[in-house]
Each structure stands twice: as C-alpha cells, then as structure tokens.
Amino acid sequence: MSGDAYAGVAGLYDPATALFLDPVRRLVAGTLGRLGARRVCDVCCGTGRLVAQLRRAGLRPVGIDGSPAMLARARTLCPGKQVFARMDARRLALPDGACDATVATFALHENAPDDRRAMLAEMFRVTRPGGHILVVDYLAGLPASPMGLLVALAERLAGREHYRNYRDFLARKGVAGLFQAAGRPVAARYPCLGGRAALVVAPAEPAVAPACAPARP
Numbered sequence: 398m399s400g401d402a403y404a405g406v407a408g409l410y411d412p413a414t415a416l417f418l419d420p421v422r423r424l425v426a427g428t429l430g431r432l433g434a435r436r437v438c439d440v441c442c443g444t445g446r447l448v449a450q451l452r453r454a455g456l457r458p459v460g461i462d463g464s465p466a467m468l469a470r471a472r473t474l475c476p477g478k479q480v481f482a483r484m485d486a487r488r489l490a491l492p493d494g495a496c497d498a499t500v501a502t503f504a505l506h507e508n509a510p511d512d513r514r515a516m517l518a519e520m521f522r523v524t525r526p527g528g529h530i531l532v533v534d535y536l537a538g539l540p541a542s543p544m545g546l547l548v549a550l551a552e553r554l555a556g557r558e559h560y561r562n563y564r565d566f567l568a569r570k571g572v573a574g575l576f577q578a579a580g581r582p583v584a585a586r587y588p589c590l591g592g593r594a595a596l597v598v599a600p601a602e603p604a605v606a607p608a609c610a611p612a613r614p
Contacts, residue, residue: 441504445471537571
C-alpha cells in the first residue's frame with residue numbers, strides 16, 4: 398500500500414460528494430438495521446461518514462481503508478474511538494466470520510478486475526454464516542441521463558486508471574455482473590443515485606460451483 402492516491406483530495410471529498418452519498422449511506426444503515434447486523438466492517442470506509450452513522454444507530458462498526466489521509470479525516474468524526482484501521486481490502490487482517498455484515502460503497506468499480514474480485518472474496522470470508530454482504534456500486538446498460546453524465550464526468554476526473562477500471566466494471570455488467578461472475582446469489586437490490594447504481598445484498602453462503610465443474614464421483 399505504498400503512496401496515497403487520496404492524499405490530495407481527502408479534505409475535499411465530503412464537500413464534493415456528501416449531497417449524493419449521504420442518502421446512500423442512510424439506505425445502507427437502514428438495511429443493516431433491518432438485517433439485525435451489529436458487527437459491521439465498512440471496507441474502504443473513506444472519511445468514515447458511514448461508520449459514524451452506524452455508531453449513532455447503536456451498531457458496532459469498524460472502518461478499514463488503505464489511505465492514511467482518508468483515515469485521518471475519519472478519525473476526526475470518531476475521536477478517541479478505536480474503530481478505524483489501515484488495511485489492504487484484498488487481504489483483510491480479520492478472522493473468518495468476524496462480522497455480521499460487510500459493506501463496500503462505491504469502492505469496487507475503481508479497482509482492477511483481479512483486485513475487485515479479491516476484495517469481494519475477502520468480504521465473504523470475514524462475514525459469518527447467516528450474515529450479509531452489502532455492495533453499493535454502478536449498474537450497467539442504462540440509457541443516458543443527466544445523472545449518468547455527471548457520474549461519468551466525476552469518474553473521468555478521478556484519473557486515467559480510475560476511469561479505465563470504471564469502464565471495465567461497466568463492461569462486465571456492473572455490480573450485478575460482479576456477483577454473477579463470483580457465483581454469489583443476490584437476496585435483494587435497491588436502486589440509488591438516481592437509478593445509476595444499486596445496493597446489492599447477498600447472503601454469506603458458499604459460492605455456487607461453476608457450471609462447467611466436473612461432477613464428483
């Protein structure tokens with residue numbers, strides 16, 4: 398985790414995105430409450446706004462991120478609380494089944510295909526049987542709209558590599574395609590961000606065997 402790609406934008410992130418992302422965070426928090434989750438890992442927690450909201454709701458969240466600058470901002474929201482840690486989301490330093498639920502909000506699309514698959518696999522690993530994985534990210538194949546143009550512009554401004562990964566994510570059918578390719582059934586899907594994205598909820602159950610896998614004797 399050398400370097401910090403967010404060092405220059407951590408202070409601007411919330412002013413630029415809170416208007417759009419705070420409703421998504423409320424959707425996530427409400428869904429976690431209905432699911433009865435208590436121990437929640439917010440993967441790529443950024444400035445910690447979701448973690449702070451979950452703590453106010455009585456949950457026991459931990460936020461992990463690879464950016465020291467983002468984590469420094471997050472700790473100002475929960476001073477003195479040991480609820481944030483620097484970790485590589487592809488290799489979470491958490492035991493199997495440690496959480497009731499894991500959450501990733503607009504984090505997977507900006508990573509390369511192998512990395513996003515590893516991140517999703519880790520989310521399943523650290524979620525207990527009977528728990529849930531919640532991912533908010535972009536949908537693919539939607540018609541052009543003002544919100545869609547705004548999203549595409551924001552992703553392009555985030556940098557060449559970021560935008561390339563975003564385009565690849567959409568080409569692979571977005572968040573729905575990510576779960577489908579991993580062989581993970583989806584329990585529920587809630588539209589957000591003007592229909593450009595969705596909150597996908599999946600049960601922490603074993604992966605579905607690929608159709609081409611040979612039958613066991």
